[in-house]
Amino acid sequence: MTVTSPGPLPATTTHHENTVAIVGGTGALGLGLATRWAHSGVHVRIGSRRPEAAQACAGKLPGAVGGDNTTMIEGAAAVVVAVPFSAHVETMRSLAKAIQPGQLVIDTTAPLLPVGPRGLRPIVPWAGSAAEQAQALLPDGTSVVSALQTVSAATLQDIGLRLEEDVLLCGDHTADKVLAADLIGRIPGLRTVDCGLLDMSGVCERITALLIGINRRYKTHAGIRITGLPEPDAR
Numbered sequence: 001m002t003v004t005s006p007g008p009l010p011a012t013t014t015h016h017e018n019t020v021a022i023v024g025g026t027g028a029l030g031l032g033l034a035t036r037w038a039h040s041g042v043h044v045r046i047g048s049r050r051p052e053a054a055q056a057c058a059g060k061l062p063g064a065v066g067g068d069n070t071t072m073i074e075g076a077a078a079v080v081v082a083v084p085f086s087a088h089v090e091t092m093r094s095l096a097k098a099i100q101p102g103q104l105v106i107d108t109t110a111p112l113l114p115v116g117p118r119g120l121r122p123i124v125p126w127a128g129s130a131a132e133q134a135q136a137l138l139p140d141g142t143s144v145v146s147a148l149q150t151v152s153a154a155t156l157q158d159i160g161l162r163l164e165e166d167v168l169l170c171g172d173h174t175a176d177k178v179l180a181a182d183l184i185g186r187i188p189g190l191r192t193v194d195c196g197l198l199d200m201s202g203v204c205e206r207i208t209a210l211l212i213g214i215n216r217r218y219k220t221h222a223g224i225r226i227t228g229l230p231e232p233d234a235r
């Protein structure tokens with residue numbers, strides 16, 4: 001089932017629907033997403049441990065603002081986490097103190113361990129996946145959706161490149177996946193695919209290591225495409 005329908009936020013929320021905060025927004029993936037969203041009319045807040053660096057990044061993007069991670073997540077409907085796996089626990093613990101009920105967390109993390117001079121291998125976090133680790137570390141009532149692990153940061157940052165690939169979504173609540181799909185679908189060329197509950201995220205997270213190896217061998221920025229899905233209009 002593709003998740004395509006743009007869904008309204010729950011009536012109880014006071015968060016800004018068209019606003020996304022990116023924790024680790026100065027990094028490769030965070031900046032790539034910020035670039036695409038900013039050029040698609042989404043209000044982007046670039047978060048960082050270094051507010052000046054975030055402001056410098058935001059200054060290059062239409063309508064974006066930058067600041068420290070905690071300030072940037074305030075009031076955002078969705079909070080995208082784009083930090084290395086080595087910083088995942090620390091980031092989730094600090095996010096846990098600042099996140100408000102009703103804010104959606106979109107976790108992009110692929111748990112990878114450097115092996116040898118150039119290799120990266122997927123590892124399994126204690127919770128089963130990075131996204132489940134996030135869910136376990138965040139307060140009750142905070143929903144986590146796993147997404148975007150297979151999308152290349154370099155491709156996203158190059159705004160002139162046309163995207164044509166799928167984004168695998170996992171999460172325990174359909175409404176959260178619809179919100180995430182709506183946001184991700186604002187980036188032209190990205191199609192979201194509902195991959196089931198959050199406990200499927202480990203499968204998606206492991207694909208990143210596969211793609212990195214393919215990219216090295218073929219000197220490209222490969223993504224993935226699921227075939228055989230019905231056209232959204234046919235549903």
Ligand SMILES: NC(=O)c1ccc[n+]([C@@H]2O[C@H](COP(=O)([O-])OP(=O)(O)OC[C@H]3O[C@@H](n4cnc5c(N)ncnc54)[C@H](OP(=O)(O)O)[C@@H]3O)[C@@H](O)[C@H]2O)c1
Nearest residue numbers: 024026027028029048049082083084087109110149152153
């Ligand atoms: N790169 C890709 O193509 C790609 C694709 C799909 C998914 N991902 C996933 O996206 C995540 C980020 O990847 P990336 O390549 O963008 O990483 P990155 O550029 O190395 O780092 C992203 C940002 O994380 C912040 N950060 C670094 N160490 C931190 C720490 N100890 N505590 C808190 N924040 C820290 C930094 O921001 P500040 O210093 O400004 O705070 C940094 O700019 C990873 O989990 C990766 O698996 C990456």
